[in-house]
Amino acid sequence: xxxxxxxxxxxxxxxxxxxxxxxxxxxxxxxxxxxxxxxxxxxxxxxxxxxxxxxxxxxxxxxxxxxxxxxxxxxxxxxxxxxxxxxxxxxxxxxx
Amino acid sequence: xxxxxxxxxxxxxxxxxxxxxxxxxxxxxxxxxxxxxxxxxxxxxxxxxxxxxxxxxxxxxxxxxxxxxxxxxxxxxxxxxxxxxxxxxxxxxxxxxxxxxxxxxxxxxxxxxxxxxxxxxxxxxxxxxxxxxxxxxxxxxxxxxxxxxxxxxxxxxx
Numbered sequence: 724x725x726x727x728x729x730x731x732x733x734x735x736x737x738x739x740x741x742x743x744x745x746x747x748x749x750x751x752x753x754x755x756x757x758x759x760x761x762x763x764x765x766x767x768x769x770x771x772x773x774x775x776x777x778x779x780x781x782x783x784x785x786x787x788x789x790x791x792x793x794x795x796x797x798x799x800x801x802x803x804x805x806x807x808x809x810x811x812x813x814x815x816x817x818x819x
Numbered sequence: 820x821x822x823x824x825x826x827x828x829x830x831x832x833x834x835x836x837x838x839x840x841x842x843x844x845x846x847x848x849x850x851x852x853x854x855x856x857x858x859x860x861x862x863x864x865x866x867x868x869x870x871x872x873x874x875x876x877x878x879x880x881x882x883x884x885x886x887x888x889x890x891x892x893x894x895x896x897x898x899x900x901x902x903x904x905x906x907x908x909x910x911x912x913x914x915x916x917x918x919x920x921x922x923x924x925x926x927x928x929x930x931x932x933x934x935x936x937x938x939x940x941x942x943x944x945x946x947x948x949x950x951x952x953x954x955x956x957x958x959x960x961x962x963x964x965x966x967x968x969x970x971x972x973x974x975x976x977x
Contacts, residue, residue: 772881773873780865780888784895788858791899798906802845805913812920 740796747789751782758782850905857898864891941966952976 735742758778762771846854868888872881941950942963950966951958955976 768878769876769881772885773869776865776869776872776885776888780868780892783892784862784865787892787896787899791902794903795906798903798910799845802906802910802913805910805917809913809917809920812917812924816920816924 738796740792740799744789744792744796747785747792751785751789754778754782754785845906845909846902847905850902854898854902854905857901858895861891861894861896861898864888941970941972943967943970949973 755778758774761774761778765771864887868884868891871887872884875881875884940953942953942958943950943966944958944961944963947958948971950970951963951973953963955973957973957975
């Protein structure tokens with residue numbers, strides 16, 4: 724396995740939540756394009772509504788999940804940093 | 820607010836902070852369970868609505884299925900909101916706990932009473948006329964003891 728592939732694998736493992744967020748956004752964009760093509764391909768509302776549900780609603784859900792994963796990643800990083808600082812200060816205080 | 824309710828408020832808040840910062844992970848298992856259930860319950864109606872809407876050409880029936888899909892989307896968004904809210908609560912609790920530790924550190928006296936040099940503990944060796952920092956080269960490796968106030972400061976490390 725090349726070094727670039729190994730680095731990518733390590734990055735994906737470390738940033739799995741951000742990777743899922745990006746994947747969800749890409750899937751949402753693809754779904755929106757598919758939905759647009761489907762809806763614009765028929766003049767009948769009865770045929771358009773299922774596209775609205777399958778592409779539109781699912782794309783909204785995927786965008787919500789993507790936002791959730793990305794903000795979760797940021798929150799987790801911040802929480803870890805705060806916790807490490809608090810522990811370091813507490814250990815330093817007890818060592819004095 | 821009376822002083823009793825203020826005390827109760829602080830006790831309740833301190834307990835919730837302790838509970839919040841005691842977890843080793845950001846989201847507790849109950850948070851994951853609640854968010855997971857909401858996401859699943861919200862996602863389930865969408866394929867059902869899609870099958871229902873694509874199985875009919877009646878406008879009002881399709882609208883009902885579309886409304887069901889929208890309800891699912893709203894429930895998913897509620898699940899996302901609950902998940903992020905719990906995360907923000909924990910991060911704020913951790914920040915509060917850190918501020919408490921910092922406040923306690925800042926409240927510590929900068930000068931220890933009885934320390935001749937002020938601040939860092941000063942040491943001396945029996946027979947010396949000066950007090951030194953513990954890492955001063957003149958006392959390193961020697962049997963040191965805390966210095967008294969009658970000694971003069973070391974000209975090297977003072």
